[in-house]
Amino acid sequence: MKMIYAIIRNDDKDNLVYKLNEKGFSVTTLATTGGFLKQKNVTLLIGTEEEKVDKAIEVIRKACGRRKQMVYHNPSTSGGMNLMNYMPMAAHVDVGGATVFVMDVERFEKI
Numbered sequence: 581m582k583m584i585y586a587i588i589r590n591d592d593k594d595n596l597v598y599k600l601n602e603k604g605f606s607v608t609t610l611a612t613t614g615g616f617l618k619q620k621n622v623t624l625l626i627g628t629e630e631e632k633v634d635k636a637i638e639v640i641r642k643a644c645g646r647r648k649q650m651v652y653h654n655p656s657t658s659g660g661m662n663l664m665n666y667m668p669m670a671a672h673v674d675v676g677g678a679t680v681f682v683m684d685v686e687r688f689e690k691i
């Protein structure tokens with residue numbers, strides 16, 4: 581038996597939990613905060629058999645892996661009548677990412 585700790589972005593939580601449940605993994609989510617940036621993130625606890633660990637990590641990678649996302653900025657209205665100030669601006673930003681730890685479970689019981 582193994583325990584997977586996966587620290588992920590809040591935005592990826594619902595999709596990842598859905599995908600893990602769909603594949604038969606039980607999940608507990610904890611609301612956590614990164615120690616460096618002090619931003620809220622989510623830590624998933626996933627207890628599973630050793631032979632299923634790679635499958636769980638594959639699901640995490642697909643749902644949360646680092647990727648580019650297009651974001652649109654609201655046009656500024658503070659720059660006068662210049663047309664450029666009203667043009668929507670688009671940019672690619674990096675989103676996602678997961679930090680995963682896999683640990684041995686000495687004993688597992690449901691009482």
Ligand code: 2BA
Binds near residue numbers: 615
């Ligand atoms: P990541 O390395 O992707 O880490 C994202 C979050 O995962 C971290 O949030 C932390 O909550 C958790 N985490 C990562 N590695 C961990 C570990 N070895 N043990 C326990 N938890 C761990 P934050 O601490 O707020 O860090 C956010 C991002 O800031 C990190 O992204 C990394 O790019 C950067 N960072 C973190 N610590 C740093 C440091 N001491 N110096 C420079 N950059 C740092």
